[in-house]
Amino acid sequence: MTATTSSNPVLTAEQCQQIDHWLAKFPETPEGRQSAVIPSLHIVQDANGGYLERRHVEAVADYIGMSRTTAFEVATFYSMFHLDHPVGRHKVSICTNICCWLNGAEDLVRYAEEKLGARLGETTEDGRITLVREEECLAACTGAPMLIVDGHYHTHLTREKIDEIFDALQ
Numbered sequence: 797m798t799a800t801t802s803s804n805p806v807l808t809a810e811q812c813q814q815i816d817h818w819l820a821k822f823p824e825t826p827e828g829r830q831s832a833v834i835p836s837l838h839i840v841q842d843a844n845g846g847y848l849e850r851r852h853v854e855a856v857a858d859y860i861g862m863s864r865t866t867a868f869e870v871a872t873f874y875s876m877f878h879l880d881h882p883v884g885r886h887k888v889s890i891c892t893n894i895c896c897w898l899n900g901a902e903d904l905v906r907y908a909e910e911k912l913g914a915r916l917g918e919t920t921e922d923g924r925i926t927l928v929r930e931e932e933c934l935a936a937c938t939g940a941p942m943l944i945v946d947g948h949y950h951t952h953l954t955r956e957k958i959d960e961i962f963d964a965l966q
């Protein structure tokens with residue numbers, strides 16, 4: 797048994813297939829199935845223009861057979877999931893934790909906000925970039941200060957580097 801149901805009212809058949817692919821990697825126990833929640837939320841988020849509506853989180857929980865509350869705990873804990881509000885075509889997360897902060901992250905956040913005309917947590921008017929509200933350490937302290945764009949790491953940031961990175965995003 798891998799798939800829970802083929803008639804989930806929110807998930808498409810293709811999304812269910814992709815989730816089944818992940819379910820097959822874990823033990824066929826309730827706890828094992830829960831292990832597929834993060835990739836499953838990613839699948840649905842990617843298919844929904846980069847953010848999740850509540851019905852998506854509920855649908856994923858129902859499909860893999862875990863409590864909706866636990867699925868919401870996961871979706872709200874990780875900054876890689878974006879709930880309830882549409883996001884830009886690109887998501888930029890600037891780390892402001894201790895190593896990055898000591899190396900000038902605060903100044904770079906201000907610079908990024910001015911350059912984009914959007915504050916942390918906001919999306920540029922043209923829908924190009926969302927500045928993710930807050931990031932904890934992204935495990936690249938040796939490259940501080942750093943940011944992530946759509947999952948790709950950029951380290952040893954300067955204002956000039958931020959110009960290059962942002963200007964390349966369409």
Ligand code: FES
Pocket residue numbers: 891892893894895896897932933934935936937940942
């Ligand atoms: S503090 Fe920024 S990556 Fe660790």
